[in-house]
Amino acid sequence: MDGDNTKQKPRTFRVTSFDVAAEAGVSQSTVSRALAGDPVVSEATRLRVAEAARKLNYHVDNNAARLRTGRTGxxxxxxxxxxxxxxxxxxxxxxxxxxxxxxxxxxxxxxxxxxxxxxxxxxxxxxxxxxxxxxxxxxxxxxxxxxxxxxxxxxxxxxxxxxxxxxxxxxxxxRSDNHAGARLATDHLIEAGFRQIACIGSLDSLQRQFGERYEGYAERMREAGLEPWLVEIEEGLSREEQGRRAVRALLASGKEFDAIFAVCDEIALGVLRELTEAGVRIPDDCGLIGFDGIRASAHAMPPLSSIQPDxxxxxxxxxxxxxxxxxxxxxxxxxxxxxxxxxxxxxxx
Incomplete structure (x- = not known):
């Protein structure tokens, strides 16, 4: 019979979060939390759920989820x-x-x-x-x-x-681990043989990181029997200009220095340009290190040492x-x- 030759269309089943839960070996509520990015769910579990959802071609109905939870996603x-x-x-x-x-x-x-x-x-x-x-x-x-x-x-x-x-x-x-990072920068300079190390930064800036970085520098200097020395930046200027003006003040002071720790890379780049224009050779006459690990620091002349957060x-x-x-x-x-x-x-x- 003609009817016997008619092929039946396979039934399609809608994959649900319960199917994903079974595949991942977790509860349905864990699937919901994992796919919503809930920090209560561990990274390992979140990845397992995500892989199960991918394998089953499961997609969250975002509109339904938003209506249900009141969240925008x-x-x-x-x-x-x-x-x-x-x-x-x-x-x-x-x-x-x-x-x-x-x-x-x-x-x-x-x-x-x-x-x-x-x-x-x-x-x-x-x-x-x-x-x-x-x-x-x-x-x-x-x-x-x-x-x-x-x-x-x-x-x-x-x-x-x-x-x-x-x-x-x-x-x-x-925030970055500013205190530990500044200690790391200062220790690096000391190990390289520098001793008269100035810090260009601020204790009063709203940028709390700057104060934390100065404290880490000062602590490591004192441990090494060296005297910390802060050259204050001027507020309200670009970071590069802050670095340039701080160097001018440093050179005008007549105080000897052989290295500088600048509390951020943009300040350090301003320091580098001002010192170079003044005929101070980096690192032969003065070592220089910054903080932040921005890409531009790697392309400076010479390339700038820095402390980089993850x-x-x-x-x-x-x-x-x-x-x-x-x-x-x-x-x-x-x-x-x-x-x-x-x-x-x-x-x-």
Whole structure:
């Protein structure tokens, strides 16, 4: 019969989170948490669930999930700039950090909404109220007090937020291990034979990292029986210009020095250019090391030694801390590990 020759179409079954749970060997609730990026779920479990979902071709219904949980599935990232600063002139460190934040959010199933803000005309952080994001990560310069005051006030009103390099110790922040990094930089200079080591930085800057870096430098200097020496930067200038002016003050003082630890790479690059123009040879006459590990430091002449934070860890820690804040759970990690990048600017002989 004709009917006997008719091929039956195979039935299609919709894969559910229960199927993924069975494949991964976890509960259905764990699947939901893992695919939503909940920091309660371990990285190993999250990866196992993600692999099971990929194998079964399972995709989360984001619209249904948002309706069910009240979450947007988006994290806002606000980059604070100096007023009227051209975006192409932003510290390269900021762009590196921004990239790792977006990558970490994506790995946890979140989209990112990025905004560059510098003044009253564009300060806007009410993403949660407007149902545009579940929380905010704030990064960028501390040379914009008004912007940081604005976000601190929003945070006090209940906004979920975390920040990098906050001028406020009472906010939820992530920073480099500045103290350990400065000790590492100073120890590197001492081991290279330098003894009259000046630090170009600040104890009073809203950039709390600078004070932490000076303290690490000063501690290691005293341990070595050497006298710490701080050359203060001028506030309100670009980092490069701060470095240049600090060198002018250093040379005008008449005090002998054979090395400089600059508390950030952009300051160090200004130091390098000013010393070179003054006829001071790096590293023969003066060793030089910075902090931040920005890409431009590797292409300086000579290449600049630096202390580099683990950028991938920084992005992941910022995202995980924000997700913990949103979930109301603990996340105690605050310090990003650092490593020494030893280059020609500190290499004698």
């Amino acid at each position: 988006t994290l806002a990232v606000v980059v604070i700039c100096r007023p009227d600063e051209d975006r192409k002139d932003l510290n390269p460190f900021t762009y590196s950090l921004l990239g790792t934040i977006c990558a970490a959010a994506s790995a946890r199933g979140y989209e990112t909404l990025v905004s560059f803000q510098d003044g009253p005309q564009n300060l806007s952080g009410r993403y949660e109220e407007q149902r545009k994001a579940d929380g905010i990560i704030v990064i960028g310069t501390t040379q914009n007090q008004a912007a940081w005051d604005y976000y601190r006030e929003l945070g006090e009103s209940g906004m979920h937020w975390v920040c990098w390099g906050s001028p406020f110790d009472d906010s939820e922040w992530i 950028f991938s860890a920084a992005g992941a820690m910022l995202v995980d801390k924000l997700l913990a804040v949103i979930a109301g759970t603990a996340h105690e990690q605050r310090r990003v590990p650092v490593t020494l990048l030893a280059r020609a600017s500190t290499r004698r002989g």
